Amino acid sequence: MDKQNMRRRLNAARSRLSPEQLRHNAVKVRETLLEQPWVQMAGLVACYWSTGSEPDTHGLVFALWKHGATVILPVLRDDDDLDWAVYDGPDTLAPGRxxxxxxxxxxxxxxxxxxxxxVIVPALAVDRDTxxxxxRGGGSYDRALARVGPNVPTVALLHDGELVEDVxxxxxxxxxxxxMTPSGLTSLM
Structure with a gap:
Protein backbone atom coordinates (compact mmCIF):
# COMPACT_ATOMS: atom_id res chain seq x y z
CA MET A 1 0.00 0.00 0.00
CA ASP A 2 1.32 3.47 -0.81
CA LYS A 3 1.51 6.30 1.73
CA GLN A 4 -1.51 8.19 0.40
CA ASN A 5 -3.82 5.16 0.53
CA MET A 6 -2.52 4.20 3.97
CA ARG A 7 -3.19 7.75 5.23
CA ARG A 8 -6.74 7.64 3.84
CA ARG A 9 -7.43 4.28 5.49
CA LEU A 10 -5.99 5.33 8.87
CA ASN A 11 -7.77 8.69 8.88
CA ALA A 12 -11.06 6.93 8.09
CA ALA A 13 -10.50 4.54 11.02
CA ARG A 14 -9.71 7.45 13.33
CA SER A 15 -12.88 9.26 12.26
CA ARG A 16 -14.91 6.29 13.53
CA LEU A 17 -13.52 6.56 17.09
CA SER A 18 -16.14 7.84 19.50
CA PRO A 19 -15.48 10.81 21.79
CA GLU A 20 -15.52 8.37 24.72
CA GLN A 21 -12.90 6.16 23.05
CA LEU A 22 -10.73 9.18 22.28
CA ARG A 23 -10.92 10.30 25.94
CA HIS A 24 -10.13 6.78 27.18
CA ASN A 25 -7.16 6.55 24.79
CA ALA A 26 -5.82 9.94 25.92
CA VAL A 27 -5.94 8.95 29.60
CA LYS A 28 -4.24 5.58 29.01
CA VAL A 29 -1.48 7.11 26.86
CA ARG A 30 -0.88 9.97 29.32
CA GLU A 31 -0.82 7.75 32.43
CA THR A 32 1.48 5.13 30.91
CA LEU A 33 3.87 7.69 29.48
CA LEU A 34 4.05 9.66 32.74
CA GLU A 35 4.98 6.45 34.62
CA GLN A 36 8.23 6.12 32.66
CA PRO A 37 11.29 7.30 34.65
CA TRP A 38 12.90 8.82 31.54
CA VAL A 39 9.75 10.90 31.04
CA GLN A 40 9.67 11.97 34.68
CA MET A 41 13.32 13.07 34.50
CA ALA A 42 13.09 14.99 31.21
CA GLY A 43 13.68 18.66 31.90
CA LEU A 44 12.90 19.87 28.36
CA VAL A 45 10.21 18.07 26.39
CA ALA A 46 9.31 18.73 22.76
CA CYS A 47 5.69 17.76 22.21
CA TYR A 48 2.78 18.84 20.01
CA TRP A 49 -0.73 20.18 20.54
CA SER A 50 -3.07 17.53 19.13
CA THR A 51 -5.96 18.26 16.85
CA GLY A 52 -8.96 16.30 15.56
CA SER A 53 -8.79 12.55 16.15
CA GLU A 54 -5.06 12.48 16.92
CA PRO A 55 -4.21 10.93 20.27
CA ASP A 56 -4.98 13.84 22.59
CA THR A 57 -1.94 15.58 24.06
CA HIS A 58 -3.63 18.48 25.87
CA GLY A 59 -3.68 16.71 29.25
CA LEU A 60 -0.20 15.31 28.70
CA VAL A 61 1.30 18.72 27.90
CA PHE A 62 -0.42 20.23 30.94
CA ALA A 63 0.74 17.38 33.22
CA LEU A 64 4.35 17.61 32.02
CA TRP A 65 4.30 21.38 32.57
CA LYS A 66 2.69 21.07 36.04
CA HIS A 67 5.35 18.50 37.01
CA GLY A 68 8.09 21.01 36.24
CA ALA A 69 9.19 20.14 32.71
CA THR A 70 9.73 22.90 30.21
CA VAL A 71 7.53 21.96 27.27
CA ILE A 72 8.18 23.32 23.82
CA LEU A 73 5.52 23.06 21.13
CA PRO A 74 5.92 23.47 17.38
CA VAL A 75 5.15 26.61 15.45
CA LEU A 76 4.65 25.87 11.75
CA ARG A 77 6.81 28.10 9.57
CA ASP A 78 5.94 29.25 6.03
CA ASP A 79 8.38 26.64 4.63
CA ASP A 80 6.56 23.90 6.66
CA ASP A 81 9.56 23.40 8.95
CA LEU A 82 8.94 23.57 12.69
CA ASP A 83 10.06 26.42 14.91
CA TRP A 84 9.59 25.90 18.67
CA ALA A 85 8.20 28.01 21.51
CA VAL A 86 7.67 27.40 25.23
CA TYR A 87 4.25 26.37 26.52
CA ASP A 88 3.48 28.32 29.69
CA GLY A 89 -0.06 27.15 30.41
CA PRO A 90 -3.28 26.89 28.43
CA ASP A 91 -3.73 30.66 28.23
CA THR A 92 -0.48 31.05 26.27
CA LEU A 93 -1.74 29.41 23.06
CA ALA A 94 -3.26 30.97 19.95
CA PRO A 95 -4.34 29.57 16.57
CA GLY A 96 -1.45 29.21 14.11
CA ARG A 97 -1.24 29.07 10.32
CA VAL A 119 10.57 14.27 21.90
CA ILE A 120 6.91 13.30 21.45
CA VAL A 121 5.58 13.37 17.89
CA PRO A 122 2.32 12.68 16.07
CA ALA A 123 1.95 9.79 13.64
CA LEU A 124 -0.79 8.01 11.75
CA ALA A 125 1.14 4.74 11.98
CA VAL A 126 4.53 3.37 12.96
CA ASP A 127 6.30 0.37 11.46
CA ARG A 128 6.92 -2.08 14.30
CA ASP A 129 10.13 -3.40 12.70
CA THR A 130 11.85 -0.18 11.59
CA ARG A 136 0.47 13.65 7.35
CA GLY A 137 2.80 14.13 4.39
CA GLY A 138 4.37 17.54 4.88
CA GLY A 139 7.73 16.29 6.15
CA SER A 140 7.78 18.75 9.06
CA TYR A 141 8.42 16.13 11.73
CA ASP A 142 10.96 14.22 9.62
CA ARG A 143 13.00 17.44 9.40
CA ALA A 144 12.60 17.99 13.15
CA LEU A 145 13.51 14.37 14.02
CA ALA A 146 16.66 14.66 11.89
CA ARG A 147 17.87 17.28 14.40
CA VAL A 148 17.34 15.06 17.47
CA GLY A 149 20.36 13.34 19.03
CA PRO A 150 20.66 9.53 18.74
CA ASN A 151 20.17 8.88 22.48
CA VAL A 152 17.11 11.07 22.98
CA PRO A 153 13.86 9.10 23.43
CA THR A 154 11.51 9.83 20.54
CA VAL A 155 7.93 8.67 21.02
CA ALA A 156 5.09 8.54 18.49
CA LEU A 157 1.58 8.60 19.96
CA LEU A 158 -0.89 6.24 18.29
CA HIS A 159 -4.27 4.64 18.72
CA ASP A 160 -4.43 0.86 19.03
CA GLY A 161 -4.06 -0.82 15.65
CA GLU A 162 -1.69 1.85 14.29
CA LEU A 163 1.54 0.04 15.17
CA VAL A 164 1.73 -1.94 11.94
CA GLU A 165 3.86 -3.96 9.55
CA ASP A 166 5.34 -2.34 6.45
CA VAL A 167 4.87 1.41 6.62
CA MET A 180 2.85 4.67 22.65
CA THR A 181 -0.67 3.27 22.28
CA PRO A 182 -3.47 2.92 24.81
CA SER A 183 -2.38 -0.73 25.15
CA GLY A 184 1.17 0.20 26.16
CA LEU A 185 4.62 1.40 25.27
CA THR A 186 6.59 -0.47 22.62
CA SER A 187 10.35 -0.13 22.22
CA LEU A 188 11.28 -0.13 18.54
CA MET A 189 15.06 0.11 18.58
Whole structure:
Protein backbone atom coordinates (compact mmCIF):
# COMPACT_ATOMS: atom_id res chain seq x y z
CA MET A 1 0.00 0.00 0.00
CA ASP A 2 1.32 3.47 -0.81
CA LYS A 3 1.51 6.30 1.73
CA GLN A 4 -1.51 8.19 0.40
CA ASN A 5 -3.82 5.16 0.53
CA MET A 6 -2.52 4.20 3.97
CA ARG A 7 -3.19 7.75 5.23
CA ARG A 8 -6.74 7.64 3.84
CA ARG A 9 -7.43 4.28 5.49
CA LEU A 10 -5.99 5.33 8.87
CA ASN A 11 -7.77 8.69 8.88
CA ALA A 12 -11.06 6.93 8.09
CA ALA A 13 -10.50 4.54 11.02
CA ARG A 14 -9.71 7.45 13.33
CA SER A 15 -12.88 9.26 12.26
CA ARG A 16 -14.91 6.29 13.53
CA LEU A 17 -13.52 6.56 17.09
CA SER A 18 -16.14 7.84 19.50
CA PRO A 19 -15.48 10.81 21.79
CA GLU A 20 -15.52 8.37 24.72
CA GLN A 21 -12.90 6.16 23.05
CA LEU A 22 -10.73 9.18 22.28
CA ARG A 23 -10.92 10.30 25.94
CA HIS A 24 -10.13 6.78 27.18
CA ASN A 25 -7.16 6.55 24.79
CA ALA A 26 -5.82 9.94 25.92
CA VAL A 27 -5.94 8.95 29.60
CA LYS A 28 -4.24 5.58 29.01
CA VAL A 29 -1.48 7.11 26.86
CA ARG A 30 -0.88 9.97 29.32
CA GLU A 31 -0.82 7.75 32.43
CA THR A 32 1.48 5.13 30.91
CA LEU A 33 3.87 7.69 29.48
CA LEU A 34 4.05 9.66 32.74
CA GLU A 35 4.98 6.45 34.62
CA GLN A 36 8.23 6.12 32.66
CA PRO A 37 11.29 7.30 34.65
CA TRP A 38 12.90 8.82 31.54
CA VAL A 39 9.75 10.90 31.04
CA GLN A 40 9.67 11.97 34.68
CA MET A 41 13.32 13.07 34.50
CA ALA A 42 13.09 14.99 31.21
CA GLY A 43 13.68 18.66 31.90
CA LEU A 44 12.90 19.87 28.36
CA VAL A 45 10.21 18.07 26.39
CA ALA A 46 9.31 18.73 22.76
CA CYS A 47 5.69 17.76 22.21
CA TYR A 48 2.78 18.84 20.01
CA TRP A 49 -0.73 20.18 20.54
CA SER A 50 -3.07 17.53 19.13
CA THR A 51 -5.96 18.26 16.85
CA GLY A 52 -8.96 16.30 15.56
CA SER A 53 -8.79 12.55 16.15
CA GLU A 54 -5.06 12.48 16.92
CA PRO A 55 -4.21 10.93 20.27
CA ASP A 56 -4.98 13.84 22.59
CA THR A 57 -1.94 15.58 24.06
CA HIS A 58 -3.63 18.48 25.87
CA GLY A 59 -3.68 16.71 29.25
CA LEU A 60 -0.20 15.31 28.70
CA VAL A 61 1.30 18.72 27.90
CA PHE A 62 -0.42 20.23 30.94
CA ALA A 63 0.74 17.38 33.22
CA LEU A 64 4.35 17.61 32.02
CA TRP A 65 4.30 21.38 32.57
CA LYS A 66 2.69 21.07 36.04
CA HIS A 67 5.35 18.50 37.01
CA GLY A 68 8.09 21.01 36.24
CA ALA A 69 9.19 20.14 32.71
CA THR A 70 9.73 22.90 30.21
CA VAL A 71 7.53 21.96 27.27
CA ILE A 72 8.18 23.32 23.82
CA LEU A 73 5.52 23.06 21.13
CA PRO A 74 5.92 23.47 17.38
CA VAL A 75 5.15 26.61 15.45
CA LEU A 76 4.65 25.87 11.75
CA ARG A 77 6.81 28.10 9.57
CA ASP A 78 5.94 29.25 6.03
CA ASP A 79 8.38 26.64 4.63
CA ASP A 80 6.56 23.90 6.66
CA ASP A 81 9.56 23.40 8.95
CA LEU A 82 8.94 23.57 12.69
CA ASP A 83 10.06 26.42 14.91
CA TRP A 84 9.59 25.90 18.67
CA ALA A 85 8.20 28.01 21.51
CA VAL A 86 7.67 27.40 25.23
CA TYR A 87 4.25 26.37 26.52
CA ASP A 88 3.48 28.32 29.69
CA GLY A 89 -0.06 27.15 30.41
CA PRO A 90 -3.28 26.89 28.43
CA ASP A 91 -3.73 30.66 28.23
CA THR A 92 -0.48 31.05 26.27
CA LEU A 93 -1.74 29.41 23.06
CA ALA A 94 -3.26 30.97 19.95
CA PRO A 95 -4.34 29.57 16.57
CA GLY A 96 -1.45 29.21 14.11
CA ARG A 97 -1.24 29.07 10.32
CA UNK A 98 -3.46 26.03 9.93
CA UNK A 99 -5.65 26.71 12.95
CA UNK A 100 -3.58 24.48 15.26
CA UNK A 101 -2.89 26.02 18.63
CA UNK A 102 0.67 27.32 19.04
CA UNK A 103 2.49 29.03 21.92
CA UNK A 104 2.64 32.82 21.74
CA UNK A 105 6.06 32.84 23.44
CA UNK A 106 9.26 33.92 21.68
CA UNK A 107 10.27 31.58 18.88
CA UNK A 108 13.35 29.52 19.77
CA UNK A 109 14.28 28.44 16.23
CA UNK A 110 14.23 25.13 14.36
CA UNK A 111 17.34 23.98 16.23
CA UNK A 112 15.66 24.23 19.67
CA UNK A 113 14.59 20.59 19.43
CA UNK A 114 18.27 19.58 19.66
CA UNK A 115 18.22 20.43 23.39
CA UNK A 116 15.13 18.36 24.24
CA UNK A 117 15.55 15.39 26.59
CA UNK A 118 12.34 13.82 25.24
CA VAL A 119 10.57 14.27 21.90
CA ILE A 120 6.91 13.30 21.45
CA VAL A 121 5.58 13.37 17.89
CA PRO A 122 2.32 12.68 16.07
CA ALA A 123 1.95 9.79 13.64
CA LEU A 124 -0.79 8.01 11.75
CA ALA A 125 1.14 4.74 11.98
CA VAL A 126 4.53 3.37 12.96
CA ASP A 127 6.30 0.37 11.46
CA ARG A 128 6.92 -2.08 14.30
CA ASP A 129 10.13 -3.40 12.70
CA THR A 130 11.85 -0.18 11.59
CA UNK A 131 10.27 2.51 13.78
CA UNK A 132 9.49 4.58 10.69
CA UNK A 133 6.44 6.75 11.24
CA UNK A 134 3.79 7.73 8.76
CA UNK A 135 2.89 11.38 9.18
CA ARG A 136 0.47 13.65 7.35
CA GLY A 137 2.80 14.13 4.39
CA GLY A 138 4.37 17.54 4.88
CA GLY A 139 7.73 16.29 6.15
CA SER A 140 7.78 18.75 9.06
CA TYR A 141 8.42 16.13 11.73
CA ASP A 142 10.96 14.22 9.62
CA ARG A 143 13.00 17.44 9.40
CA ALA A 144 12.60 17.99 13.15
CA LEU A 145 13.51 14.37 14.02
CA ALA A 146 16.66 14.66 11.89
CA ARG A 147 17.87 17.28 14.40
CA VAL A 148 17.34 15.06 17.47
CA GLY A 149 20.36 13.34 19.03
CA PRO A 150 20.66 9.53 18.74
CA ASN A 151 20.17 8.88 22.48
CA VAL A 152 17.11 11.07 22.98
CA PRO A 153 13.86 9.10 23.43
CA THR A 154 11.51 9.83 20.54
CA VAL A 155 7.93 8.67 21.02
CA ALA A 156 5.09 8.54 18.49
CA LEU A 157 1.58 8.60 19.96
CA LEU A 158 -0.89 6.24 18.29
CA HIS A 159 -4.27 4.64 18.72
CA ASP A 160 -4.43 0.86 19.03
CA GLY A 161 -4.06 -0.82 15.65
CA GLU A 162 -1.69 1.85 14.29
CA LEU A 163 1.54 0.04 15.17
CA VAL A 164 1.73 -1.94 11.94
CA GLU A 165 3.86 -3.96 9.55
CA ASP A 166 5.34 -2.34 6.45
CA VAL A 167 4.87 1.41 6.62
CA UNK A 168 5.96 2.65 3.19
CA UNK A 169 9.01 4.85 3.59
CA UNK A 170 11.52 6.95 1.72
CA UNK A 171 15.14 7.81 2.57
CA UNK A 172 14.14 11.08 4.31
CA UNK A 173 11.69 9.37 6.69
CA UNK A 174 12.98 9.27 10.27
CA UNK A 175 12.27 6.49 12.76
CA UNK A 176 11.15 6.88 16.36
CA UNK A 177 12.44 4.81 19.27
CA UNK A 178 9.05 4.17 20.92
CA UNK A 179 5.40 3.82 19.97
CA MET A 180 2.85 4.67 22.65
CA THR A 181 -0.67 3.27 22.28
CA PRO A 182 -3.47 2.92 24.81
CA SER A 183 -2.38 -0.73 25.15
CA GLY A 184 1.17 0.20 26.16
CA LEU A 185 4.62 1.40 25.27
CA THR A 186 6.59 -0.47 22.62
CA SER A 187 10.35 -0.13 22.22
CA LEU A 188 11.28 -0.13 18.54
CA MET A 189 15.06 0.11 18.58
Missing amino acids: RGIMEPVDTRRGVEAIRTAAL GVRLG PHEPHDRPVRYA
